[in-house]
Each structure stands twice: as structure tokens, then as C-alpha cells.
Amino acid sequence: MKESIGKVPGLAVILVGQRRDSLTYVRNKIKACEEAGIKSVVAEFPDSCAEEDIMTSLSKFNEDPSVHGILVQLPLPEHLDEEKILNLVSLEKDVDGFHPINMGNLSMRGREPLFVPCTPKGCLELLLRSGVEIVGKKAVVIGRSNIVGLPIALLLQRHHATVTIVHACTKNPERITCEADIVVTAAGVPSLIRSSWLKPGAVVIDVGTCPVEDPSAEYGYRLVGDVCYEEALSIASAVTPVPGGVGPMTIAMLLCNTLDSAKRLYGFT
Template sequence: MRGIVKGVSASLQPKWLKNASLIPLSPSCSFCSQIIKSPSLLSLDNTADDWPSEEVGISSTKEISNSNSFDAKILHGRTIAEGIRSRIAREVRRMKESIGQVPGLGVIFVGQRRDSQTYVRNKAIASEEAGIKFKLVTLPENCAGYEICNVIHRFNADPSIHGILVQLPLPQFLLCICPEQHLDVAHILDVVTLEKDVDGFHPLNIANLAMRGMEPLFIPCTPKGCIELLLQSDVEIMGKKAVVIGRSNIVGLPTSLLLQRHHATVTILHPFTSNPQAVAREADILISAAGVPNLVRGNWLKPGAVVVDVGTNPIE
């Protein structure tokens, strides 16, 4: 099984991409390194898990510096994002000139959730700015699960669509009726062909994210953005204590997995965590992805902690 999964990346490249020397899929390629700072996960696995001897003690190893060495500063995510989009736009133009095609993104949006509307709108704007084809299919909140799957199948078969995104979370009403149709969220996401799973939620992509020595075809974008924000802001991750608030399949879980791949010591806070304030105060890096406004207070943080707020919460 290991050999099969490891060989997925090359075998699932679409034909037009196999013939294009301009943009290979490997995360370690020069194209990717020109756009983002995040290294390939496989390159991070080269760091051996060599535990120090009892005489030396973990606290004295050179790799783990004092957490008080952090300097407080603002992480300018908007500026970093604009730079990445600008570089992507240049590569898309080169791609169009070279092979006569541009990337295509198909998005499925169910219902009228306000934060999801914002996310979808921002994706449409970013795609337009980068020259990426953007196709949105909107379905009513009371649609049946098979209707979503039908749209996914159309996108799977469309050669002009290279990435498919089902905007999550899906409406609760849909989740209630889906079990009767044997269609839960996992089943719906599994319908997306692996090579077009740009959200990185396919079970194989998540599995490869979790396993050392493996490289997913795609990494969920919000966790990837958090890591890129930290790296481009020169925040050291290796050896640091990272606390992730929230354990959703969309953000919390993959963020914790990705931080672990970057050699942070990771703790997840969830609604059943005892004394979450005390746990949060241990964090060198704290990422809040709970979807609850005003959850993290100043007394949850130690001086110099790096804080990333992932959530978007409408406040009346």
C-alpha cells in the first residue's frame, strides 16, 4: 500500500500537465519555491528523531531555544498574500503563453452561510486577479446530497477544471438527511478525484499529510497559509510549543498535523480540554481556529507568543 500511495502523484497528473515542463506538481520544484516559502514535507522528514541522552536533557539541546526569545510584532498576512498572488499571476501568464491553458477552479457552494459566502467571494476575486478560470455552482440549502455529487462528477470530467472545492461546512440540514441516503460529508469529498482535490480533504491527502515520509498532492489551504505566514514572518517553528484551538477537519486537525511535520510540539485545545487557559499560556505559537469570537483573551497568552487568528466571525 505504501508504494501505491507514494506513486500516486506522478500517475495522476493530467495529460496536459505531464507534457508541460513549466509547472511540475512537486512541492519542491523551483516553480513552487519562487511563489511560497514552505518547503516540501519530505525535505522536513530528513531531520532525524534523535533523542538526547538523559545526561544532556532535552531542555539543553541547541535546536530548542528559549521561548522568551520571541519579539512581539504584527504578522502582515495581507502583504504576504498579495505577493504570492502576484507571483502566481505571472506564472499563469507564462503558462498560457507556453501551453495555451490556464488553471481552472470549480467551486460548489451550498446554502447561505455568511462566512462561507465571504470565503467564496474572496476566492473568486483572487482567481480573477491571478488569471485563473473560476466556475461557481450554487445549490440551495435543502438540496440532496446526490445533487452535490452530480456537480462534482461534472467537474471531475471537465478537462478545463483542474481543481475542485466543495465549500465547507455543509448546512446542518443536509447533514441530517444525508445519512439516510448514505451520503455524509466524507462520502461527498471522496467523490472528488484525487488529482483535483485542491482543498486537500481527500482521505489519501490527509493520510499522506499525517505520515512522515509521505507527501500529499495538496495541503488544506488555511493550514498551509498559517505555516506560510509564520515562515515568511521569520517565526521559528521547529522545537516550539504550538497550541491549536479547534480540531475541525477543515482547519484545526490539518493545522496540527502540518505543525508537527515542521517539528513543533503540538497541543490541541477543544471544548473538553481542562483548564485551556493554562495550556494556551504555554504556547510559543497559538493558532485559534475555533470559530468563536473573543475566545482568546490576553491572560491566555504569555509574553512574546505568536498568535494567528484563523476564524472569520460576523458580529451583530
């Protein structure tokens, strides 16, 4: 694209506060952009910033023709209205796919969202590239967050799996999960998924990331998933590790969405 039309894709990130997981995620995203030749800019705000400052910054990115993807790093501090802020992201630049129109179109049959959220898209890509059959399979998604559990469930359903969402109110989640051919877990509860939760041969995707103190790690902590990895390996046919499983895929899909957006906005095919 750079050679053909002299333009590169651009990603703008809005980062509020100093949550260390958010800092890590944003750092990794920016690094990936650099490696892929995507221009990136980060607008950083203190924890105590006014909503208006974020809205102003967002509006500028919406209008900036060199920005093709806008990402608001979640979660935002409590005092900010997440809904109001996310709704302001231009639909054409919503590379995270969290705008309600994108979610609505993701959920409805026969509709196509402009962007599929990055983590769900990454999970699906892992399944497809690994040759896992999805049509007609029983899938259990653990967790129903707007940014992971819900869109993963919607996406698996689009691919004709029979999907059950397990959540905090579910009775006997273990019994439900151990009937699934595909388990995607995004609970954020370390070691929740033991071997007794899994059907022999199940495919397990671990989206859980919980920071755990570890003085020997580079930033003083490490991320652990929802799955007892060693236990799961003994019964499942495939398990994604944490870190190194879904995380890199999420970033790859963000780059992919940003590139797609730039192509669409420049009319470049």
C-alpha cells in the first residue's frame, strides 16, 4: 500500500490511567504496529482526566484522515462514561468493533459488521487455521463480557456452533462445560478449568489473563490464564497457552482490522 499509493495505515490509541495490564497491552500494540509498518499515536490521559478531554481527542482522531483505526484501551476509570466514549468512535474507524452498530450487526444473521472485535476474531482464526470443525459442534463460552465472551459467542454461532454461555449465575458450570467440543474461557479466574471440566478431545482456548506478582518477571508480574494448562493438556486435543496463545492473535487482528480500515477508507483493494 505504501508503495502503490504512498500511504500507510494509522492507528490511534487512547490510554487513560496507569493500569499496568493496560500499559502492557498498549506497549505491545504499538510495538506490533512499528514492526508491521503501521503508523501509531498514543494519546495518554491521567486517571483523573475530564471526560471532555477524551471526547475532544477522540473527535480529532475521527476527523484525522491519517488515522484509520481508533482504540480506546479498556477498562476506563470508573468516573468516565464508557458507553458515551465508545459510541463517539467513528463507525468506520472502530477497529475494536465495540460500537453497538458493529455488535448489532455481529449478532444478526445476514448482516456483516465493519469490524469483528480483535480477541474473538483471533480465537476464531486459531480454530480455523488449526482445522477445528465448528459447524454443529457444542461450544461453551465462559464469561459474558461485552469485549470477549459475548462477541466470541456470537461469532461461534455465526459459524454454526451450538453455543452456551456460562457465567457467574450458571449452576454447575463444570457439568455444562465438560460436554463441550470447543471451550473458550474468558473468566479471568486463574486455574478455574481443571481436567474434570473438559471432555476428552475438547479444544480449549484460554482468553483469561490475570496478573500475578512475580518478582522474577520483567515487569514484576506475569499473566496467568483460566486453564490449568498441564491438566488440560492431558485430556484436551488442543489448548492455547497463556501467555503466547490468544494475546498475540488479538494484536495481529488489530493490525489486520487497521489495515482493512485503511484500505476501505483509501478505496485501495
